[in-house]
Amino acid sequence: MGKLSQGRGRTAWGEGDATVSPAGKKGVLIGGALAVVGIVVAALVLLNGGGSTAASSGSEPASTAAQPNDPTSAAREYLVAFGAKDADTASKATDAPTDASSALQDAWATLRPTQLTAKLGDVGAAQGDKATAAYTITWNLGPGRTWTYDGSLGLVQTQGKWRVHWAPTVLHPKLVAGQRLAIASSDVPAVVDRDGKPLVVSGSGGLKLADDKAFPLLRSALTGHGQASEAFAVERVDASGKSQETLFGNPEGDHKPAAAGLSLATQNAAQAAVDGYRGKAVLVAIQPSSGDLLAVAQNSNVTNAASAFSGQYAPGSTFKIVTATAALEAGLVTPDSSVPCPLTDRIGTRTLSNEGFDLGTTTVHKAFAKSCNTTFARLASQLPADGLAKAATQFGLNADFGISGLSTELGRVDPAANADEQVEDGIGQGKVQVSPMGAAVMAATAASGRAVVPRLWADGTKVNTGYTPPPGSVLSALRGMMREVVTGGTATGLSHSGSVFGKTGTAQFGDGAEAHGWFVGYRGDLAFAVFLEGANDSKPAVSLGAKFLDAL
Numbered sequence: 001m002g003k004l005s006q007g008r009g010r011t012a013w014g015e016g017d018a019t020v021s022p023a024g025k026k027g028v029l030i031g032g033a034l035a036v037v038g039i040v041v042a043a044l045v046l047l048n049g050g051g052s053t054a055a056s057s058g059s060e061p062a063s064t065a066a067q068p069n070d071p072t073s074a075a076r077e078y079l080v081a082f083g084a085k086d087a088d089t090a091s092k093a094t095d096a097p098t099d100a101s102s103a104l105q106d107a108w109a110t111l112r113p114t115q116l117t118a119k120l121g122d123v124g125a126a127q128g129d130k131a132t133a134a135y136t137i138t139w140n141l142g143p144g145r146t147w148t149y150d151g152s153l154g155l156v157q158t159q160g161k162w163r164v165h166w167a168p169t170v171l172h173p174k175l176v177a178g179q180r181l182a183i184a185s186s187d188v189p190a191v192v193d194r195d196g197k198p199l200v201v202s203g204s205g206g207l208k209l210a211d212d213k214a215f216p217l218l219r220s221a222l223t224g225h226g227q228a229s230e231a232f233a234v235e236r237v238d239a240s241g242k243s244q245e246t247l248f249g250n251p252e253g254d255h256k257p258a259a260a261g262l263s264l265a266t267q268n269a270a271q272a273a274v275d276g277y278r279g280k281a282v283l284v285a286i287q288p289s290s291g292d293l294l295a296v297a298q299n300s301n302v303t304n305a306a307s308a309f310s311g312q313y314a315p316g317s318t319f320k321i322v323t324a325t326a327a328l329e330a331g332l333v334t335p336d337s338s339v340p341c342p343l344t345d346r347i348g349t350r351t352l353s354n355e356g357f358d359l360g361t362t363t364v365h366k367a368f369a370k371s372c373n374t375t376f377a378r379l380a381s382q383l384p385a386d387g388l389a390k391a392a393t394q395f396g397l398n399a400d401f402g403i404s405g406l407s408t409e410l411g412r413v414d415p416a417a418n419a420d421e422q423v424e425d426g427i428g429q430g431k432v433q434v435s436p437m438g439a440a441v442m443a444a445t446a447a448s449g450r451a452v453v454p455r456l457w458a459d460g461t462k463v464n465t466g467y468t469p470p471p472g473s474v475l476s477a478l479r480g481m482m483r484e485v486v487t488g489g490t491a492t493g494l495s496h497s498g499s500v501f502g503k504t505g506t507a508q509f510g511d512g513a514e515a516h517g518w519f520v521g522y523r524g525d526l527a528f529a530v531f532l533e534g535a536n537d538s539k540p541a542v543s544l545g546a547k548f549l550d551a552l
Contacts (some may be wrong), residue, residue, distance in 0.1 A: 378428020
């Protein structure tokens, strides 16, 4: 239940005009005088909260004009005062003025109606000193919140005067002793994650993040997709404030929350991982089976707010996923083919080198696991000019998607302009560009074997430029090579984090004095990319990836 408004106290009410209509009545009127009947017929029964009107043709106010002493006039006197929110007159029209005044003022202060209307219905024939009268009360509680209900007044004759017998049912027919009316008004979910946990809530202050620390890069996207819907209900509550029944409204809100594919648990693990790194860190996680964007996190050291989604960076050796795919698909090699991996190799006008190792003659899968630049630069040189671009397209790096609330750029890989550029592209150091989100889509494609359409919302993503994944046989071979990277290659730091597949990368940028660090991979139905700007090594990216996975 939401917060209960506890407003009580004395309130001064303004005056105004009210209109009433003829009251229905049954039986006989006490006294039976024709003059009284005439006044009753002329009486007004539709009474609104703008003020009160004399119940006869006289000019005196209702609270002081002489009133016929009968059940109908007693009921009407109370309802006129009730509609005018005149606690003094209404309470004096009952047989328990103190109790009535307290209950009425509490109800008016709690519900705070902008307009209040009381209508007298049928009045039953008096049975000795008792009678009953039907009523209809309408509370206008704000735009779209009009609450109407019917009830019954008990009337009693005491000391020669008819009065309303005060009981909780005079205020509402379901109230019993010890209960009162209360407003339940609270924030309700406007956007939820894949597990139904609120990401954006709606309340009296509008839309806001449920947790300011969660999904900082998606604030505008999330709040822009939610629909305002403050929960509002009138409830009857007991003396402790516990709700007994909702009488009007909906304590859960009026609109179904928008569903995002995000995972709060995955986001928390991702954010904790990047926040624990001293440099600039970005982590993007995607579910391969659905394309759902599970998490996107970057720490406060990253100055480009769009780094995760559209920042374009040299992918370094993570691009060997593409180069290996192109070579396998072209039939140049198999994973077990023998290939040279010298410390350095001159290819065309470019001299390539490894980071202090020489494998001599080795296999493709071992050269991939150890990230041999000279091997994959040589393979790239043997491909057609558009070979790498075609393979990159098969991993979504040239795709274009429209995601509500996000601006994304997965990457850009064009056919090489010349042989030297193709050699550099083959190890992710030429003109190829990839964003962390694009790298995560690449990993998700390798994991799922299908085109992965990244999505933030359950209602889908617009595919502006789609793609077709590599053949299954090629991906099967690639997966074995990606697994070896973790079990015996450059990412053994992830070997204790479950069955992880991936590829490390170090990419020089600027004048070549610094390099970015990457890890791109997947475990089960979770694909992710870790990007460390200016890390100069891939090992910290591997460690950050392990921290992320271990937290899950």
